[in-house]
Structure formats: C-alpha cells, structure tokens
Amino acid sequence: LAANRTYSFKVVLLGEGCVGKTSLVLRYCENKFNDKHITTLQASFLTKKLNITGKRVNLAIWDTAGQERFHALGPIYYRDSNGAVLVYDVTDEDSFQKVKNWVKELRKMLGNDICLCIVGNKIDLDKDRHVSVEDAESYAESVGAKHYHTSAKLNKGIEELFLDLCKRMMETAQAEERAKGNGASQSAATRRGVQIVDDEPQATPAGGCCSSG
Amino acid sequence: AMEREATDNRPEPGHSSERVDSYGFERPCDFDSYKEMMNQYVGVLNRRSMRWSRLLQQKPEVEKNLTVKRFVRKGVPSEHRAKIWMAASGAQQQMESKPGYYQSLLAMEHDTKLKETIHTDMHRTFPDNVFFQSHAEAGLQKVLHNVLLAYGHHNQAVGYCQGMNFIAGYLIIITKDEEKSFWLMDALLGRILPDYYSPAMLGLKTDLEVLGELVKAKAPAVGQLMAQYPGIWTLVVSRWFICLYIDILPIETVLRIWDCLFYEGSKVLFRVALTLILHHQTEILRARSLPDVCECFKQMTCGAFTMDCHAFMQKIFTEPGSLSMSTIQKLREKCRQQILEEESRRP
Numbered sequence: 001l002a003a004n005r006t007y008s009f010k011v012v013l014l015g016e017g018c019v020g021k022t023s024l025v026l027r028y029c030e031n032k033f034n035d036k037h038i039t040t041l042q043a044s045f046l047t048k049k050l051n052i053t054g055k056r057v058n059l060a061i062w063d064t065a066g067q068e069r070f071h072a073l074g075p076i077y078y079r080d081s082n083g084a085v086l087v088y089d090v091t092d093e094d095s096f097q098k099v100k101n102w103v104k105e106l107r108k109m110l111g112n113d114i115c116l117c118i119v120g121n122k123i124d125l126d127k128d129r130h131v132s133v134e135d136a137e138s139y140a141e142s143v144g145a146k147h148y149h150t151s152a153k154l155n156k157g158i159e160e161l162f163l164d165l166c167k168r169m170m171e172t173a174q175a176e177e178r179a180k181g182n183g184a185s186q187s188a189a190t191r192r193g194v195q196i197v198d199d200e201p202q203a204t205p206a207g208g209c210c211s212s213g
Numbered sequence: 214a215m216e217r218e219a220t221d222n223r224p225e226p227g228h229s230s231e232r233v234d235s236y237g238f239e240r241p242c243d244f245d246s247y248k249e250m251m252n253q254y255v256g257v258l259n260r261r262s263m264r265w266s267r268l269l270q271q272k273p274e275v276e277k278n279l280t281v282k283r284f285v286r287k288g289v290p291s292e293h294r295a296k297i298w299m300a301a302s303g304a305q306q307q308m309e310s311k312p313g314y315y316q317s318l319l320a321m322e323h324d325t326k327l328k329e330t331i332h333t334d335m336h337r338t339f340p341d342n343v344f345f346q347s348h349a350e351a352g353l354q355k356v357l358h359n360v361l362l363a364y365g366h367h368n369q370a371v372g373y374c375q376g377m378n379f380i381a382g383y384l385i386i387i388t389k390d391e392e393k394s395f396w397l398m399d400a401l402l403g404r405i406l407p408d409y410y411s412p413a414m415l416g417l418k419t420d421l422e423v424l425g426e427l428v429k430a431k432a433p434a435v436g437q438l439m440a441q442y443p444g445i446w447t448l449v450v451s452r453w454f455i456c457l458y459i460d461i462l463p464i465e466t467v468l469r470i471w472d473c474l475f476y477e478g479s480k481v482l483f484r485v486a487l488t489l490i491l492h493h494q495t496e497i498l499r500a501r502s503l504p505d506v507c508e509c510f511k512q513m514t515c516g517a518f519t520m521d522c523h524a525f526m527q528k529i530f531t532e533p534g535s536l537s538m539s540t541i542q543k544l545r546e547k548c549r550q551q552i553l554e555e556e557s558r559r560p
Contacts, residue, residue, distance in 0.1 A: 017330075017333055017334075017375065018333045018334075018337070035340075036340035036341060037337065037340070038337050038338070038339070038340065038379075038460070039334050039337040039338070039375050039376075039378065039379075041375055041376050041451070041452050041455055041456065042447075042448070042451050042452040042455075043447075043448060044448075044507070045504070045507075047504070060504075065375065066375075067330075067374065067375045068412075069374060069410075069411075069412045069413075069414055070375070070414070072412065072413050072414045072415075072418070073414060073417070073418065073447045073451060074444050074447055
C-alpha cells in the first residue's frame, strides 16, 4: 500500500538578499537562469513533482524576500515547512552569518522536525570565496544540517541538494508514521503539512483559473 | 534621449532592441498590444494635454478643487506630470523651503551598511530598462543610488526598504531630476502613505487587513474563500502596496494611479485593488487551493482590462462603489489595534 502514496512536502528558501534564492528555485523547477532578475519582495512558490524509488513526491518550494524587515510580514512561509534551504553567497561572509541566525530561529520555532540544508551558492565565483569550505561544513554538522555547494548559474549541485532533502524528508515522515502507527488520524505529520494521501490524479492548477483576454 | 515618442517607435519584427517603450522599458513580449493601446490612447492624451495647458495658463498654481480633481482623475499628460505631482503633494514647497538640503545629505558621511544594502539592489532595479542597465550611457543607476542614499539618511527610521528602489526609479524616469525625485519620495513615504517601509512594516500589514475587510464587505463570497487561507493577503497583494503597482500593472496604468495618489492620497490604492478583485470574482471563486488563488491573483493584473489605462481608471471610480476616507481611517485604526494586540500576545 505504501508504494501507492504521494508525499507532499513544503520547503522554504531563506537567506540574505541577493544570495541567489530565486535563481536556485528557477533553475531547479524551470531550468532557467536569468542574470536580469529583480529584487524579490513577495513570497511565492513553485512546485516540482519527483519520483523517488517508486514513491511520488510533490514539492512546493517557497521563495522569500531576503531583507530582514519583510519577515515582519509573518512566519507563515516557514510555519508548516518540512524542510528549509538556508542559502548564503560563498563570496559574502555576512550572508553566512545570516544563515546562523536562521538556524537558531527555525530550531526555536520548529524544533528538530525540520530538515535543514545549508547551501553555499555562487561557486562559479569561487576565486572570490570569503567563506571557507571547512568552516561552513563543520558548522552545518554541528547544528544537524547538511551542507551543499551550488551554482544556479552553472546548474551545479542543485539536483543533488533537492533530491537529498526529499529523501531525508521522506525518512522523517516514515519515522513519524511508524511512531504514530499506521492509520492514526491526526498525526503530527499531517498537522505539520505532510500529507500522505492515497495516490489519485489531482485537479491540477496548470494554466491558472483566470483567462486573461 | 529620454523623451522618445512612443508613436515614432515602430516595431521591426526580429529587432528586439526596437521594442522599447517611451520610458525605456524593453517589451519583448507585449510591445504590440502596448502599441495598439497607445495608438488608441494618443487621442485622449492630446485632448487632455490641451485642456491642461489651458487650465495651467489660467491658473498656474495647482489648486485643490473639484475641477482639478476631475482633471487629475482623467490623467495628467506626461509633460505636466512632474509639475503636478510636485505641486499636489507639497514636494515643491518642501524643496523650496529647504534649498541645499538634498545636496547636504549627499555630502555627509554615509552609513556603510545602508550604502551596501542599496548597492545590492542596483542591478536588480529595472534590468529591463535601457536607462537603468549598468552599461547604459549616462545611466540612471548612479542617480537612483543617490536618491535612495539621501532618503535613507533623511529618514533614518526607514533607512532603505526593498521596493523603494522601484518607486525611486519611476520618479526618476518621470521627473528626470534627482532632487525632485527625492522630495517626491519624501512626500510619498512621509505624508501620503502609512508606514509601509519601516522595519515593523505595520502600515503595510494594516492595509493588507483593511483590504481584507473591504473585500468581506463588498464581495462576501470572496472574503469567505480567502478566510480559508490564513495570511493569504500577504502572499497575493503585499507587492501591490509596497511597489504601488509597479511591475504589477502596465506602466501607463501605474502612472495614472500615481496621478491620483499624489493628488488625493493613499485611498486610490484600495480602489485599484478592489476593482481588480471585484472584476475577477468569478475566477477567484473557482479557486480550489492556495496555489489556485495565488495564480488567479497573478493573472488578474494582466491583459486588456489593465492595459487600457483610461477605461481602467474610469472603472476604479465606479466598480468598487463608494469608499470614503473616513471608512478607510476607521478600518485602519481597528486593524492596527488588532495587529498590535495579536503581536503582544505572541511570545
């Protein structure tokens, strides 16, 4: 029965302004890279469907504004997240410090249930690197996060990042399922947004609901 | 070079560099529908232009009265726009009463952090505008940087908030003048708008709630649907307010809205939002999930309805029905209190 199920996970991208959050999502979901894109001001999400060892996974990846004051608009973006991708720019030491703040915030708000990834983006600019690989990796390990290096521009490391994250989120969900016993009506998992539903074709929102003429 | 006639700009298929509007924006995808609209609109513009010239000949001072209000609602022609915005918002008066102030802000020692934050957004402000591209000759990036830096020191409580870059950009495009753009920023952020851009963004959060209340009253079914998704207004309309419709609606439409914003105040932002929502009720009510709703709110800002700025502006004063400033004020007070109470309860 378990093989016929679809996992729905919510993943949120967080990190300082201009580290490449939007570029990572666009590269992963639409395989696009645009040098000319504008400041992100309003959170939005893109979706991606995966098939991992025979199990279907629907990912909703939330992109957020980087400037700190926009967090005043509410924690709704990460409240029900199963995973968080904390992005920094390898050429910008400050952006790595911001990641550390995010780890504290998320652990405080969501405890250990959320799968954390720390991502050093822009490795195409490795010659200007200001965050050492050893520091970043040992920090990630110390807080129970996995560390990745990516380049949205060159499409490096991104598939691996999200695939790994999905596998970890599936393990967490399966562990929770086992702990609660199969058939438990309101598990912590469902409350947190992991919907493990019987696999049936869903009405897709493709094309939107408005016909603009 | 900035004053390019849109009507002279014939699109040549295959030459994307020619598909630039009169404000310098490259329009690779919608240039033809833009051109088509402008060809229709040029008649209105000429007529309004003559009327305005006559009015300003008789009364060079821009007064606040019903005639001028009507004139503003029908659109300020581009040659008078900077002057009318400056006069109506009080920016002109401020500028004249503080000569040299803007220059002194630029000359002072600058906050490094602020400077860096502004710098981060320079290449992310209108990369599709030929004047704002970093390689542009006599490019406007430096001007933009100056206006934002000066404003950040002038209003240190706000400093720099993302979104201000787009607003300053539009002001620069219209006024073609650094100092005037600064004083119009001051009018908008200091007097016309509530505190949208301060670190707590309380004014913005309040107005999102106010819009929710107005929708509940004017389109209960939509209000009910939206109530299923807590926090949804932030997701679908915060950019409408933060950017004052820049990059949400077509530029010609945004400028017409700003005419009213400078003359009548922030109420017009609700008129626009309500018109968009009321006009697309059927589509919104078809939404079955959060992604549906988000997609619907994205789609409703596109297409002929918003492109035809003259008809759209007539709609915003009829479709939402009456909307008094006192209603808005009361709702703002109520929602602000609610938000503050809620936040004080949070650990």
